[in-house]
Amino acid sequence: MGSPNEYARLYYQQGADELIYMDCVASLYGRNSLRDIVESAAQDVFVPMTVGGGIRSVDDATALLRSGADKVAVNTAAVANPELISDIAQRFGSQCMVLSIEAKQIEAARWEVYTDNGRERTGLDVIEWVRRGVALGAGEILLTSVDREGTRRGFDVALVRAVTAEVSVPVIASGGMGTPQDLVDVVLQGEADAVAMADILHYRRAAIGDIRAVAQAAGLHVRTYG
Amino acid sequence: MASAEVAVIDYGVGNLLSVRRALEHCGATVAVTGEPEAIFAAARVVLPGVGAFANGMAELERQGLTSIVREVATRGQPLLGICLGMQMLFDDSTEFGATAGLGLIAGTVVAVPSVAADGRVQKIPHIGWNALVLPCTREAWNETVLQDVRPGDAAYFVHSFMARPSDPRHRIADCLYGDIPIAAVVGRDNVLGCQFHPEKSGETGLTVLRRFLQM
Secondary structure (H helix, E strand, C coil): CCCHHHHHHHHHHHCCCCEEEECCCHHHHCCCCHHHHHHHHCCCCCCCEEEECCCCCHHHHHHHHHCCCCEEEECHHHHHCCHHHHHHHHHHCHHHEEEEEEEEEEECCEEEEEECCCCEEEEEEHHHHHHHHHHHCCCEEEEEECCCCCCCCCCCHHHHHHHHCCCCCCEEEECCCCCHHHHHHHHHCCCCCEECCCHHHHCCCCCHHHHHHHHHHCCCCCCCCC | CCCCCEEEECCCCCCCHHHHHHHHHCCCCEEEECCHHHHHHCCEEEECCCCCHHHHHHHHHHCCCHHHHHHHHHHCCCEEEECHHHHCCEEEECCCCCEECCCCEEEEEEECCCECCCCCECCCCEEEEEECECCCCCCCCCCCCCCCCCCCCEEEEEECEEEEECCHHHEEEEEEECCEEEEEEEEECCEEEECCCHHHCHHHHHHHHHHHHHC
């Protein structure tokens, strides 16, 4: 698709509030390639950066934070070893520790935690896992719907609502954004604190400024920019 | 070697890469240093910091930098404290019992209230973008580090404690967290502090840093 940092610079210039870097296949191949990308992005991106993919230890987190990341997002390794959440939170503060959760609906109002980019099931209930993660020190939840990811059919609003009702830490809704209106829906109905978007921007179906304008028109509180 | 325009004080707390890069992006030559000579030789000094107040002061003291930072202020070098670095400019903090600060701006550091005046629960830490506004005691930002910033422009905050300057004239900008006014920018003569992270606040933050580089 192109260099991640070309996109990073473009989105920074368009006024993205934060950037999230996810190496989706890192756990699968056991690699840790994000550091160089983050280090290069930190040269000229001056908004917070969250980085995830393949973080297995406090040392992995330390290396990314030293490279310029402000927060780390942990998923697979946290499921395997929940203490990693408290280890990272105690060392760097909860504000650095983002718990990334891939959720797949298994029945009405029930979702199961998946790992490895929606490939592996864990048997964990999403709501129970969220509760446990926050108790261990996760300062933020990055909540991705495996069912909606890549579909452009909008966010799983019921999932987001179930999680925001459960915890007091910020919840970022992810997966399924097809139109700017989807953002408005997941904030107003799901009470998402923030919204992550990827391919709507990568494929230029909308620019950040247009999305911001739709959000503002709907009465959402967004950063005034430019 | 020519002296750096800005010395970013390295006392072992936090990641200084972003602060350095943001200053360089604004055209400054930067030295990240804990050496008193290099700090005094710089035209301007930045005191960064993340984490707990007591830990920050202990590290500063352990590296023999407490008196150095005080002397920077006395000598009249423009000094900018960022986040915890701003909080440490004050007299003391109530975080984990009373801890003395640098005493460069009169006032104390207290916890951000977790309940707003209207009884609504607020999330702590205060994380995210928030608008910079004029405190009720001030009519404009002319002649301050914010002179090129417009009221309402947003900056990026991450903190659980907040400074309470004793003298309202030292409050340059606030942000409102729920209905609670938080001191976002403070200043007394050559001593300045930003509660937000200018290095993570996009163009608004860079605008503040550019102004600091002209002071």
